[in-house]
Amino acid sequence: xxxxxxxxxxxxxxxxxxxxxxxxxxxxxxxxxxxxxxxxxxxxxxxxxxxxxxxxxxxxxxxxxxxxxxxxxxxxxxxxxxxxxxxxxxxxxxxxxxxxxxxxxxxxxxxxxxxxxxxxxxxxxxxxxxxxxxxxxxxxxxxxxxxxxxxxxxxxxxxxxxxxxxxxxxxxxxxxxxxxxxxxxxxxxxxxxxxxxxxxxxxxxxxxxxxxxxxxxxxxxxxxxxxxxxxxxxxxxxxxxxxxxxxxxxxxxxxxxxxxxxxxxxxxxxxxxxxxxxxxxxxxxxxxxxxxxxxxxxxxxxxxxxxxxxxxxxxxxxxxxxxxxxxxxxxxxxxxxxxxxxxxxxxxxxxxxxxxxxxxxxxxxxxxxxxxxxxxxxxxxxxxxxxxxxxxxxxxxxxxxxxxxxxxx
Amino acid sequence: xxxxxxxxxxxxxxxxxxxxxxxxxxxxxxxxxxxxxxxxxxxxxxxxxxxxxxxxxxxxxxxxxxxxxxxxxxxxxxxxxxxxxxxxxxxxxxxxxxxxxxxxxxxxxxxxxxxxxxxxxxxxxxxxxxxxxxxxxxxxxxxxxxxxxxxxxxxxxxxxxxxxxxxxxxxxxxxxxxxxxxxxxxxxxxxxxxxxxxxxxxxxxxxxxxxxxxxxxxxxxxxxxxxxxxxxxxxxxxxxxxxxxxxxxxxxxxxxxxxxxxxxxxxxxxxxxxxxxxxxxxxxxxxxxxxxxxxxxxxxxxxxxxxxxxxxxxxxxxxxxxxxxxxxxxxxxxxxx
Ligand SMILES: Cc1ncc(C[n+]2csc(CCOP(=O)(O)OP(=O)(O)O)c2C)c(N)n1
Numbered sequence: 001x002x003x004x005x006x007x008x009x010x011x012x013x014x015x016x017x018x019x020x021x022x023x024x025x026x027x028x029x030x031x032x033x034x035x036x037x038x039x040x041x042x043x044x045x046x047x048x049x050x051x052x053x054x055x056x057x058x059x060x061x062x063x064x065x066x067x068x069x070x071x072x073x074x075x076x077x078x079x080x081x082x083x084x085x086x087x088x089x090x091x092x093x094x095x096x097x098x099x100x101x102x103x104x105x106x107x108x109x110x111x112x113x114x115x116x117x118x119x120x121x122x123x124x125x126x127x128x129x130x131x132x133x134x135x136x137x138x139x140x141x142x143x144x145x146x147x148x149x150x151x152x153x154x155x156x157x158x159x160x161x162x163x164x165x166x167x168x169x170x171x172x173x174x175x176x177x178x179x180x181x182x183x184x185x186x187x188x189x190x191x192x193x194x195x196x197x198x199x200x201x202x203x204x205x206x207x208x209x210x211x212x213x214x215x216x217x218x219x220x221x222x223x224x225x226x227x228x229x230x231x232x233x234x235x236x237x238x239x240x241x242x243x244x245x246x247x248x249x250x251x252x253x254x255x256x257x258x259x260x261x262x263x264x265x266x267x268x269x270x271x272x273x274x275x276x277x278x279x280x281x282x283x284x285x286x287x288x289x290x291x292x293x294x295x296x297x298x299x300x301x302x303x304x305x306x307x308x309x310x311x312x313x314x315x316x317x318x319x320x321x322x323x324x325x326x327x328x329x330x331x332x333x334x335x336x337x338x339x340x341x342x343x344x345x346x347x348x349x350x351x352x353x354x355x356x357x358x359x360x361x362x363x364x365x366x367x368x369x370x371x372x373x374x375x376x377x378x379x380x381x382x383x384x385x386x387x388x389x390x391x392x393x394x395x396x397x398x399x400x401x402x403x404x405x406x407x408x409x
Numbered sequence: 410x411x412x413x414x415x416x417x418x419x420x421x422x423x424x425x426x427x428x429x430x431x432x433x434x435x436x437x438x439x440x441x442x443x444x445x446x447x448x449x450x451x452x453x454x455x456x457x458x459x460x461x462x463x464x465x466x467x468x469x470x471x472x473x474x475x476x477x478x479x480x481x482x483x484x485x486x487x488x489x490x491x492x493x494x495x496x497x498x499x500x501x502x503x504x505x506x507x508x509x510x511x512x513x514x515x516x517x518x519x520x521x522x523x524x525x526x527x528x529x530x531x532x533x534x535x536x537x538x539x540x541x542x543x544x545x546x547x548x549x550x551x552x553x554x555x556x557x558x559x560x561x562x563x564x565x566x567x568x569x570x571x572x573x574x575x576x577x578x579x580x581x582x583x584x585x586x587x588x589x590x591x592x593x594x595x596x597x598x599x600x601x602x603x604x605x606x607x608x609x610x611x612x613x614x615x616x617x618x619x620x621x622x623x624x625x626x627x628x629x630x631x632x633x634x635x636x637x638x639x640x641x642x643x644x645x646x647x648x649x650x651x652x653x654x655x656x657x658x659x660x661x662x663x664x665x666x667x668x669x670x671x672x673x674x675x676x677x678x679x680x681x682x683x684x685x686x687x688x689x690x691x692x693x694x695x696x697x698x699x700x701x702x703x704x705x706x707x708x709x710x711x712x713x714x715x716x717x718x719x720x721x722x723x724x725x726x727x728x729x730x731x732x733x734x735x736x737x738x739x740x741x742x743x744x745x746x
Contacts, residue, residue: 008460009460011459011460011463011464013459017442104533104535104723105533105535155723155724156724159724163722163725164536164720164722164724165536166534166535166536166537166538166723169535181536181537182535182536182537182538183495183497183498183537184467184495185467186498212467214466214467215467217466217467217468217471218467218468218469218470219468219471219498220498245438245439245467246438246443246446247439247442247443247464248438248439248441248443248464248467252464252465252466253466253467254466315446320443321442321443378533382724382725383724385725385728387722387725388717388719388725388728388729389717392718392719392720399687399718400718400719403687403717403718403719407717407728
């Protein structure tokens with residue numbers, strides 16, 4: 001058979017634009033518990049089906065099913081619920097404060113709270129997270145003081161990063177949280193290098209690195225996978241597939257051709273595709289990959305399949321490029337609601353407890369913000385201008401000294 | 410003639426070129442359906458079709474590499490890098506490929522691409538939405554670097570860049586997108602409406618690459634600048650009360666050396682202003698050229714006003730930004746001689 005000759009290039013288009021009925025393409029969603037859990041020591045060649053399915057534990061009935069169920073104690077489940085909810089309340093307040101002009105910029109994690117909170121609880125204190133800007137949940141779960149987040153966001157006198165960095169681009173080494181920069185993607189290789197450094201020192205600490213599905217198009221992603229694979233680095237590399245970059249959908253990063261988890265196959269790494277709105281699945285997958293890494297079996301690529309339920313940032317209006325009710329049609333639900341249902345089903349949670357929790361968390365956020373506002377919001381208060389010239393080098397050179405002098409600080 | 414913001418003028422230039430030349434096409438992150446995060450490509454996809462203006466994967470090196478391939482074949486791709494800060498992943502493609510393809514292939518292949526990127530500070534964008542990277546392009550032979558300071562020039566220079574047979578880095582001062590900005594951030598914002606440079610002719614016209622604009626004429630000092638700093642220097646000249654030649658370079662490669670030399674030989678003093686940090690900045694090249702070519706005319710050491718040699722710090726936007734007060738100081742210093 002001869003093929004026709006009509007080559008054209010193709011530009012992928014999403015399931016829906018403003019005004020359309022939301023449509024997410026043909027997402028195949030296995031039931032909770034349907035996917036079997038191979039032993040963490042499995043050979044990569046034997047588990048090449050995993051990147052093409054979706055690991056889930058929570059069923060439509062709210063119960064946990066199957067081999068991936070990590071069988072967590074209810075108190076751990078309640079901690080996850082609390083921390084995800086705290087993440088959400090904090091985000092909502094900070095977003096509003098940006099709208100009121102109290103800071104320049106903010107980014108929410110809405111719908112993806114599990115991806116920061118859960119791995120922070122699974123991994124050890126000595127493990128290092130190489131986050132994206134949507135992972136404040138990690139810091140929250142690790143007990144980072146809310147007031148320090150607020151001060152960073154306000155760039156005020158008490159900002160732990162001394163006013164040098166854009167809001168939400170935190171750095172918190174003591175909390176296992178690597179410095180974020182505004183440039184996408186270029187820290188994934190750092191996670192690999194950090195993990196290799198730990199292995200070099202014969203420690204069994206590991207690293208976890210995150211990248212958005214949009215950013216997986218950058219060379220950094222592919223280079224990190226190559227290095228992780230070649231050196232069998234003890235690292236977990238995660239693609240947070242929340243369906244949208246800014247206005248471009250996952251198809252612009254290649255999602256119409258294959259899954260992000262399946263990229264692992266080309267590098268000879270195991271790839272897991274996981275329901276990112278199912279905290280138990282997120283827990284189990286992270287634990288599986290961590291076990292492999294600590295056992296010297298190398299890196300795992302995990303695609304967390306989720307949905308960015310909010311705008312990209314305070315500079316964004318998603319109503320301009322996707323149906324405004326798209327979030328309501330997302331088939332994997334909301335991570336907080338699903339966990340709440342699960343706990344309720346177990347008889348470990350009720351409406352009254354939930355209300356009390358919300359009230360307590362709202363109070364905590366309010367009081368942190370109040371404290372931050374008392375120090376000052378953006379422009380009202382800032383660190384000493386001297387700080388602009390600090391930490392350029394370990395020791396300042398003559399330029400920095402002269403210029404500081406010229407500015408009189 | 411229509412009064413336009415710089416965003417509208419740039420959009421109009423792209424519209425004109427898409428209409429006029431079927432070889433022109435546009436791609437970049439978020440430029441398609443959405444029309445770009447700064448709206449410069451607004452409605453172009455709708456008007457000209459999805460294969461004329463479309464979204465690219467988030468991969469700056471890939472964007473430039475793909476554009477070079479298209480350009481080598483004969484198309485005229487115009488690509489957007491969402492912020493100039495994010496051009497760095499593509500630096501190798503620009504330096505080792507776009508800039509040298511013509512030279513190394515003895516003219517068999519070339520890269521007639523235009524790379525648009527919003528640049529510069531004044532918007533509280535922090536370290537990675539504020540930088541001014543022009544010097545790292547000026548240093549690379551084979552790249553042209555263009556920086557407009559108003560809507561009229563923006564349209565004419567962009568059309569000239571697209572028509573240019575060589576690769577052009579087109580840096581758009583994002584602080585000027587919606588209005589002129591003289592550095593007095595505490596005063597009321599101005600729009601472009603009412604400014605004569607915002608009157609933009611309809612249809613096709615060009616502002617030639619390599620021709621500076623003398624924004625105002627004076628006899629005591631020459632001020633060399635481009636982009637946002639044209640407006641900052643303008644107000645600083647008034648505040649210092651000096652009689653200055655204010656030169657908007659518009660292109661740093663090719664550079665209008667004749668206009669610079671004629672002015673400095675006339676005034677005998679030179680102040681150079683840019684937002685980028687000072688050390689290794691383009692001001693160093695300008696200062697060297699002025700010294701080499703105007704040494705016997707100079708009455709005072711040339712002064713540079715620039716960003717400090719630190720990354721661009723979020724909370725210290727206005728301590729970092731070389732605003733009118735620092736330009737006034739430099740003008741006074743040269744006038745002491
Ligand atoms: C190198 C680089 N290119 C472009 C940008 C501009 N930008 C910031 S966020 C973003 C979208 C990222 O999408 P994705 O990786 O899917 O992450 P998400 O925001 O969805 O979590 C873009 C294009 C940037 N910050 N850095």
